[in-house]
Each structure stands twice: as C-alpha cells, then as structure tokens.
Amino acid sequence: MKQLISLEINGEVHELAVAPQDSLLRVLREDLGLIGTKKGCDSGGCGSCTVNVEGKAVYSCMTYAMSVQDRPIVTIEGVGENGKLDPLQQAFIDAGAVQCGYCTCGTIMAARELLATVSSPDEEQIRHAIAGNLCRCTGYQKIVDAIKLAAANSA
Amino acid sequence: MTNRSVLGNSVPRPDALDKVTGGKQFPVNVVLPGMLHAKLLRSPYPHARIVSIDAGAAEKLPGVKAVLLPQDVPQRKYCPVYFVPTLAPSMVQDMLIMSDTVRYAGQPVAAVAATSAGIAEQALELIEVEYEELPAVFDPDAAMADGAPVIHAGTEKNVAVNPVISFGDVEAAFEKAEHIFEGTYQTQRVHTCYMEPRVCVVDSDVAGNLTVHSSMQHLFGLREKLAFALDMPEGKVKVIKPAYIGGGFGGKLDIGYIEPVAALLSLKTGRPVRIEQTRYEDFISTTRNPIKVYLKTGISKEGRFVARYAESTLDCGAHATHGAEVINVHGMFGILLTYPCPDQHWEGKTVYTNNIIGGGYRGYGSPQGAFAVESQIDEICEELGFDPVEFRLNNSYQQGDPHPFNPAAKLDSYRFQDCLQQAAERIDWSSRKPAGSDQGVRKRGIGLGCQPLWVSGCVGFPDIYEHSGAIVKLNRDGTADLSTATVDLGSGQITTLCMIAAEELGLAADQVRMTYADTDTVPFDAPSHASRVTYSAGNAVKAAAGEAKQRLLEVAGGLLEAGPDDLEVRAGMVCVKGSPDVKIRVADVVERAEAPFVVMTEEGPQPTNLAEKGTIIGLSSMAPPANPSPATVEFVEVEVDTETGQVDVLRVVFAHDLGKLIHPAGAEGQVEGGFQQGMGYALMENLVFDADSGACLSSDFLDYKMPTAVEMPVKIESIFIESDEPTGPFGAKSLSEPCVTVPAPAIANAIYNATGVRVRELPITPEKILTGLGRL
Numbered sequence: 001m002k003q004l005i006s007l008e009i010n011g012e013v014h015e016l017a018v019a020p021q022d023s024l025l026r027v028l029r030e031d032l033g034l035i036g037t038k039k040g041c042d043s044g045g046c047g048s049c050t051v052n053v054e055g056k057a058v059y060s061c062m063t064y065a066m067s068v069q070d071r072p073i074v075t076i077e078g079v080g081e082n083g084k085l086d087p088l089q090q091a092f093i094d095a096g097a098v099q100c101g102y103c104t105c106g107t108i109m110a111a112r113e114l115l116a117t118v119s120s121p122d123e124e125q126i127r128h129a130i131a132g133n134l135c136r137c138t139g140y141q142k143i144v145d146a147i148k149l150a151a152a153n154s155a
Numbered sequence: 156m157t158n159r160s161v162l163g164n165s166v167p168r169p170d171a172l173d174k175v176t177g178g179k180q181f182p183v184n185v186v187l188p189g190m191l192h193a194k195l196l197r198s199p200y201p202h203a204r205i206v207s208i209d210a211g212a213a214e215k216l217p218g219v220k221a222v223l224l225p226q227d228v229p230q231r232k233y234c235p236v237y238f239v240p241t242l243a244p245s246m247v248q249d250m251l252i253m254s255d256t257v258r259y260a261g262q263p264v265a266a267v268a269a270t271s272a273g274i275a276e277q278a279l280e281l282i283e284v285e286y287e288e289l290p291a292v293f294d295p296d297a298a299m300a301d302g303a304p305v306i307h308a309g310t311e312k313n314v315a316v317n318p319v320i321s322f323g324d325v326e327a328a329f330e331k332a333e334h335i336f337e338g339t340y341q342t343q344r345v346h347t348c349y350m351e352p353r354v355c356v357v358d359s360d361v362a363g364n365l366t367v368h369s370s371m372q373h374l375f376g377l378r379e380k381l382a383f384a385l386d387m388p389e390g391k392v393k394v395i396k397p398a399y400i401g402g403g404f405g406g407k408l409d410i411g412y413i414e415p416v417a418a419l420l421s422l423k424t425g426r427p428v429r430i431e432q433t434r435y436e437d438f439i440s441t442t443r444n445p446i447k448v449y450l451k452t453g454i455s456k457e458g459r460f461v462a463r464y465a466e467s468t469l470d471c472g473a474h475a476t477h478g479a480e481v482i483n484v485h486g487m488f489g490i491l492l493t494y495p496c497p498d499q500h501w502e503g504k505t506v507y508t509n510n511i512i513g514g515g516y517r518g519y520g521s522p523q524g525a526f527a528v529e530s531q532i533d534e535i536c537e538e539l540g541f542d543p544v545e546f547r548l549n550n551s552y553q554q555g556d557p558h559p560f561n562p563a564a565k566l567d568s569y570r571f572q573d574c575l576q577q578a579a580e581r582i583d584w585s586s587r588k589p590a591g592s593d594q595g596v597r598k599r600g601i602g603l604g605c606q607p608l609w610v611s612g613c614v615g616f617p618d619i620y621e622h623s624g625a626i627v628k629l630n631r632d633g634t635a636d637l638s639t640a641t642v643d644l645g646s647g648q649i650t651t652l653c654m655i656a657a658e659e660l661g662l663a664a665d666q667v668r669m670t671y672a673d674t675d676t677v678p679f680d681a682p683s684h685a686s687r688v689t690y691s692a693g694n695a696v697k698a699a700a701g702e703a704k705q706r707l708l709e710v711a712g713g714l715l716e717a718g719p720d721d722l723e724v725r726a727g728m729v730c731v732k733g734s735p736d737v738k739i740r741v742a743d744v745v746e747r748a749e750a751p752f753v754v755m756t757e758e759g760p761q762p763t764n765l766a767e768k769g770t771i772i773g774l775s776s777m778a779p780p781a782n783p784s785p786a787t788v789e790f791v792e793v794e795v796d797t798e799t800g801q802v803d804v805l806r807v808v809f810a811h812d813l814g815k816l817i818h819p820a821g822a823e824g825q826v827e828g829g830f831q832q833g834m835g836y837a838l839m840e841n842l843v844f845d846a847d848s849g850a851c852l853s854s855d856f857l858d859y860k861m862p863t864a865v866e867m868p869v870k871i872e873s874i875f876i877e878s879d880e881p882t883g884p885f886g887a888k889s890l891s892e893p894c895v896t897v898p899a900p901a902i903a904n905a906i907y908n909a910t911g912v913r914v915r916e917l918p919i920t921p922e923k924i925l926t927g928l929g930r931l
Contacts, residue, residue, distance in 0.1 A: 136349060
C-alpha cells in the first residue's frame with residue numbers, strides 16, 4: 001500500500017507515493033529520474049548508490065524512502081554550486097580518477113562527507129572514508145589522489 | 156615515426172565530465188516508452204530434465220504481459236562468444252536460450268515480462284516446474300572418470316576440447332636435464348566484478364526488426380549471436396553502441412541469456428523489454444575458469460629451460476563457451492611461449508561439469524598459467540640457488556628474435572630485459588633476504604612475477620575476428636567526429652582513439668569527438684578485449700584520419716596553390732612544409748569544401764571549384780598488420796603476520812614494455828586497477844559453491860570479498876619502457892591484461908620469501924599460510 005510522503009532532495013521538496021519497502025535508490029532513479037545514483041548490487045555491498053542524508057554518506061539501496069522524510073538528501077545532481085563543478089568533481093577529472101565511472105558518483109558522495117568534517121584528511125582517513133565504495137577499474141590510487149587534491153583546492 | 160604533439164600527454168578524458176556529474180549514458184539508464192521489465196526463473200537443480208511447466212497462474216497475474224518457456228524458443232545451438240563466428244569450428248556450439256535440460260543450478264528455465272520488475276518477480280513464484288533430477292558432477296577429474304554423468308551427449312568423458320601442442324622431443328630432453336621439478340597449481344573461480352550489471356533493453360517493430368541496447372563489449376558480436384540464436388537475418392538486428400559501459404574486463408564478452416530472452420519477449424508483446432541482472436545473476440553469468448596445472452620442468456646445469464611438460468584441466472562448467480578458447484591461450488601464452496624452451500609438450504582439457512559456466516576475464520587463461528610457471532621458477536631458483544631475476548634474464552627471448560607465435564614476425568620492440576632490470580633496481584632487489592629469514596611475528600618478503608610475452612590483439616589466432624574500422628568526418632568549425640564500433644569499457648578507449656585521430660589530423664585532442672555508432676552505420680570492429688584496442692582499432696582510426704587528412708590537403712592545396720604532398724597540418728592549420736606562414740585554418744578548408752557549389756555574388760551566380768566539393772571524410776576497415784608482444788614484470792613487497800596469516804601488500808613496482816605511451820595517467824590507471832584485480836585473485840576472491848547442489852553461495856559483495864581502498868597498497872609504481880613498435884599506431888602496442896596476470900605469482904613468491912611457505916592453490920588465505928607455518 002503506497003503512502004504519500006515528502007522528501008527534500010537537492011533543496012527541492014518532492015511529494016511522492018511510495019510503498020513501505022521502496023528503497024531511496026528506487027525512488028531516486030525510477031520516480032524522480034535522478035539517475036546519477038547507481039545501482040551496483042542493491043544489497044549494501046558496493047557503494048555505487050551512496051547519497052548524503054543530513055550530510056552523512058548512506059547507501060540509498062539500504063535506506064527506506066519513508067525513513068528519510070524531513071531529512072535533507074543530496075545526490076550527485078545536487079553537488080556543485082552556480083553551475084560550477086564541486087571541487088571533488090573537478091579533482092576526479094584532473095587526477096584521472098575516472099575510468100568506467102560507474103562507482104564515481106557514489107564515491108564522490110562518500111568523500112563529500114569526509115571533506116565536510118575533515119578539511120585536510122590524511123591517507124588513512126581517506127581510504128577508510130571510501131572503504132565502502134568498491135571500484136574495479138582504478139585500484140583506488142587516483143581516487144585517493146583526487147580527494148587529496150580536492151581537499152587542497154578547497155582549503 | 157613523426158613527432159607527437161597530442162600523444163604522450165594525459166589530456167582530460169572526454170567522458171569524465173559526464174561521469175562525475177551523473178553518468179547519464181550508461182546502458183543501465185536506457186528507458187523507452189511502454190517498456191516492460193522481465194525476470195528469469197532459474198533452476199534450483201544442477202542437472203535435471205524438465206518434465207512439465209505450468210505458467211497458467213503467472214500469465215493471469217495482473218501486469219504480466221508475456222511468459223517465455225523453453226518450447227517458445229528456437230532450438231539452435233550456438234557458441235555465445237562474441238569474437239568468433241557463431242559456428243567457428245574451433246569453438247563448441249552447446250548452448251540454447253532455454254532447453255528442456257538444465258545443466259547447472261541457476262540456468263534459466265522460464266521468463267516473464269511485466270509492467271514492473273516487481274510484478275515479474277511475483278509471477279516467477281507462480282510458475283510450477285516439475286523436474287526429473289539427474290546425477291550431477293562438480294569436479295572435473297570426477298567428470299572425466301568412467302561412469303560419470305554425461306553432461307552433453309556425444310562428448311567423450313565430458314571433455315569439450317582437448318588441445319595438444321608439442322615442440323621437439325620432450326622425453327629425450329627430460330633425460331638430458333640436470334634437474335627436474337614438478338608441481339600442481341590450482342586456481343579458483345572468480346568474477347570480473349564490473350560495477351554496472353549486465354542489462355539490456357530490446358525493442359521490436361511491427362516488421363520484426365530488433366533494436367538492442369546492452370552493457371556489452373562488442374556490438375557486432377551481439378548482433379551476430381542474437382540473430383543466430385533467434386534464427387533471423389542479421390540485417391533485422393540493430394545494436395546501438397553505448398557511449399560507455401560500467402566495466403567489462405571480459406565479463407561482457409559473450410551474449411547472455413538476457414538479450415535473446417528480452418528480444419523474444421519484445422517480439423511477443425511488441426513492446427521494449429528491459430532485463431537487468433541482479434548481482435547474484437552477474438556472479439553466475441560469466442566467471443574466470445578454474446584451471447589445475449600440472450607442470451614438470453627440466454633444467455640444465457647452467458639454469459636453462461631444457462624440457463617442459465604440462466597438463467591443464469579447465470573446469471568450464473555446464474557449457475564450453477570461452478573455455479574452448481581460454482584453454483588454448485592459456486597453453487600458448489600462459490605456459491609454452493612464456494620463455495624459450497626447445498622441447499615442450501602440453502595437453503589441455505576443457506571439461507564439462509555441472510558447475511556454473513566460465514567466461515572471459517582479463518588475461519584469458521594467462522593468470523592461471525603464470526601462477527604455475529612463475530611460482531615454479533621461484534621454486535627452481537630457491538632449490539638450485541639461482542637468482543630469480545638472473546634466471547629469467549638468462550631464459551628470456553631477445554629483441555629481434557623471431558616471434559615464437561608467428562616466426563614470420565620479429566620481436567622488434569621487445570624490452571623484457573629492460574623491464575626486469577629497471578624494476579629490480581627500483582624495488583631494491585639486491586637487498587632481498589633469504590626466505591623466511593625475517594625475525595619477529597611480522598615478516599617481510601619480496602617476490603616477482605612476469606608475463607614475458609603477451610598479445611596486441613588476436614592476429615594469428617584461428618577463428619578470431621580482428622579487423623577494425625572507423626569513420627572520421629571533419630566539421631566546419633575545425634573539429635572532427637570519430638565513429639567506431641569500439642566500446643569503451645572504462646579503460647579509456649574513447650580517449651586513446653580520439654588522441655590518435657587528433658595526432659594524425661594535426662588537431663588538439665579535444666577537437667576530436669567520439670560520436671554515435673550502431674551496427675547499421677559503422678564498419679565492423681572486433682570486441683574491446685585481448686589488449687587490442689589501442690593497437691588494432693588505433694591503426695584503423697589512424698588510417699581513417701589519414702584518409703580524411705589526405706582529402707583536407709587536396710582541398711587546401713587548391714587554396715594555397717600547392718600540391719597535397721607539400722602540405723602538413725599543425726595545430727589546426729594547414730601549412731606549406733618549410734613555409735609555415737603560408738597557411739589556412741582547417742575550419743576554412745572544410746567550410747570551403749562544404750560550401751554551395753554556386754555562390755551568389757554581386758556579379759551574379761558564380762560556380763566554384765567542383766573538385767573541392769563534398770564532406771571531408773575518411774573511412775577505414777582493415778586488419779592490423781601484426782600482433783606485437785608486450786612484456787611485463789612486477790615486483791611486490793609483502794608483510795605477513797605469522798600469527799594471523801594476514802598478508803599486507805606494502806609496495807608494488809610494475810614495468811611494462813608497451814611501445815609508445817599514449818596517455819600516461821590512463822596507462823597508470825590500467826596498472827593500478829589491474830593490480831587490484833590480481834591482488835584479489837591472489838589473496839581473497841573466490842566464488843563459493845554448495846557441495847551438494849553446485850549452487851553459487853556468493854550472492855553479493857558481502858559474500859564475495861574484493862580489495863577495498865583500505866587493503867590496497869598505498870602506492871603502485873608504474874615504469875613504462877617505451878620503444879617504437881614499427882607496426883603500431885604512432886609506435887604503440889598494448890598494455891591492459893598483463894596488469895592482472897602478474898600480481899598473483901608475484902604475491903605468492905613474496906609470501907614465500909617472507910615466510911618460507913609455498914602455497915600452490917589460490918586464493919592464498921590466512922588459513923593456508925597458517926597451515927603452511929604448522930600453526931593450524
């Protein structure tokens with residue numbers, strides 16, 4: 001049985017009819033067309049679906065849409081201001097951290113929480129912050145480089 | 156070789172901006188009006204005959220639009236592998252879209268298309284299937300034993316293919332050998348773990364023509380296999396090229412069940428049908444085949460290979476698919492051709508079992524071979540007191556030697572020795588300590604693994620497609636559009652090919668754009684696989700760009716009053732050689748060529764030069780001239796906790812002979828990502844199966860452990876040894892696959908150096924190390 005809820009996503013409030021079992025991921029991709037959030041496993045194991053809820057990185061596939069009412073959500077589409085790329089997005093391009101790109105948006109969202117709380121994270125902090133985001137292309141080295149670069153550029 | 160202005164620079168990837176802002180163009184995002192969603196019902200039994208299927212209740216479920224059962228499916232046996240003709244004699248045609256016999260747990264037996272994936276899933280539960288269980292076998296040796304269940308009628312002892320290759324007289328050579336070493340090396344079944352699931356959307360029109368979107372590595376292979384399986388002309392199938400896909404690594408190198416099933420459901424309903432696999436379905440779709448290698452090596456007093464004998468047993472699972480070819484690549488490039496040895500004998504067996512099917516995976520048989528060969532070299536050196544670097548240097552091919560795979564060609568740009576020496580120096584090889592000599596609980600060790608000879612594509616392999624094509628079209632703004640059937644898996648094919656076109660055309664890298672393609676509009680290209688794109692597709696792109704440039708110079712010649720041979724293009728300008736001030740913008744030349752033939756002037760209509768009219772365009776469709784071999788060396792340093800058996804990889808030094816480097820950051824990315832896959836293979840990755848049913852128990856990344864950013868070493872150092880490959884586009888050959896092949900033996904050898912424990916079975920888990928240390 002669907003219920004009407006409202007979700008604040010990227011600063012905009014959406015009225016939605018969702019079923020209790022609907023994941024935030026499903027609602028983002030299928031109901032709202034926010035396809036930057038990816039489904040890689042649908043079981044909380046890969047991190048491709050990572051979004052920010054109240055600034056925290058969460059797996060949207062493991063989050064019931066109903067559970068995040070009145071909690072501001074940011075997806076990759078809401079990152080960056082005034083048409084400019086977020087420093088993380090630019091750094092991922094500049095550091096060569098993008099290969100197939102399927103994990104990229106989720107990893108940027110995970111790194112976003114880190115940079116919001118630690119302005120110049122060290123290697124270990126970065127690697128732990130993205131430990132829940134699997135990448136099969138890059139070996140993570142250039143992703144770590146990109147997050148360092150973004151931190152430096154935001155300082 | 157000409158000077159390079161574009162190549163050799165890490166220009167921004169053209170696809171990166173889209174990917175950091177949401178990646179809209181992945182096949183997983185394809186949505187069409189009226190689209191249905193389909194799900195597959197899979198057998199819980201590993202070997203069974205279907206007695207009956209009742210789908211009546213499923214068909215009545217509201218929202219269900221069509222059900223597909225084995226009797227609705229053409230019964231044409233096919234080989235699903237993209238890079239060979241469907242009926243290639245060297246392959247095995249043993250697959251059906253759906254059959255009345257299931258041969259592994261997880262094989263599809265029915266499908267439902269509905270208005271939502273949820274309804275389709277619900278409907279699957281309403282389908283009643285009555286199975287007659289048949290005896291099953293999961294071990295390849297047991298499958299070859301007398302009295303084993305017959306998996307495919309007509310095969311002898313369940314052996315699908317049985318290649319045997321001999322050089323010289325191996326028995327006589329063993330008699331003369333000073334030392335003989337023997338060992339058996341076993342690898343496991345792993346998944347490529349591309350991040351984007353296999354997904355397709357297939358639409359049909361009223362005339363029965365199909366349009367296909369899919370996350371796959373080969374447009375034309377999908378068209379060929381799909382048309383064959385459905386028994387329809389290829390001309391009725393159009394495959395749309397995805398702008399990029401979310402990883403492949405060989406895991407999307409064959410037609411799945413999903414494309415033909417979606418096609419049939421679309422033909423039944425007249426609506427587009429989408430199928431997206433779950434991660435569990437991906438795990439059981441294609442895997443790297445486990446191979447057991449028995450390897451016996453004869454060594455001379457001086458430490459030279461004098462005789463080699465090997466037997467490889469490959470578990471292909473329920474269908475041969477790639478296993479019919481992987482075994483050959485494994486035998487040749489994984490074992491026989493790795494180092495020169497005059498007398499060798501190898502026998503491969505690809506064996507049917509009731510396990511899940513294998514598939515392509517980066518390295519394609521060489522990781523399984525290298526684990527055996529490179530581990531055994533370490534054992535030989537340890538036993539006989541040879542230095543493993545010196546031993547390999549003394550046993551390697553030399554630059555200029557005839558190519559052992561194709562003696563008509565030479566190893567012109569071969570730099571294996573340089574790779575060994577430079578990487579050994581970087582890791583400080585001379586400081587390596589004797590095995591197990593480190594004191595304390597945490598012991599460090601250094602090891603190396605090599606892929607001394609690899610490929611740049613498949614020229615010379617029987618039955619394998621290798622030609623490529625491209626179209627290069629110049630625009631009036633001075634940019635160029637490139638279209639090819641080459642799929643970018645993430646490894647940077649778009650970037651590389653645009654850079655090659657730009658270099659040839661004298662444009663900047665960002666002035667060439669990779670654009671739309673489908674099987675109707677561009678020339679054939681073999682798949683993105685076999686480390687072939689830079690070399691083979693690169694040569695085709697260079698040729699197409701060269702043809703467009705020739706036309707550009709002809710038109711410009713008329714304007715500059717010079718012959719085309721006296722002109723060159725630099726930085727977007729056509730200029731007279733030796734007189735750089737006599738020049739015209741490329742954009743102006745194209746504008747002129749595209750302008751109306753008759754222009755209106757104050758004096759009235761005036762004809763222009765008819766000969767210069769027309770789009771400036773180049774087309775190529777060609778096979779590459781050769782198959783030059785790169786060489787690869789990798790050293791790793793590990794630390795082993797001898798109380799827990801935990802292995803940390805501390806340092807990695809990789810050296811590769813790749814011809815001319817095109818995009819340094821992209822090349823490093825191949826090495827770093829390749830190491831992650833190879834390290835996972837070495838230490839942790841393993842699909843686990845139920846002993847009774849053969850069902851895959853690894854269902855997602857919680858059950859299947861692959862390295863995260865935390866387990867990975869902080870720094871992977873890449874050394875690229877450049878040379879000018881005479882047949883390559885601007886001197887390039889290949890890189891990708893050896894990056895994945897060498898880590899497992901390097902890590903195994905480093906673990907031995909740290910602890911004195913030799914593990915001959917992957918993955919090298921803490922339990923195996925502790926067992927070797929006598930602690931378990």
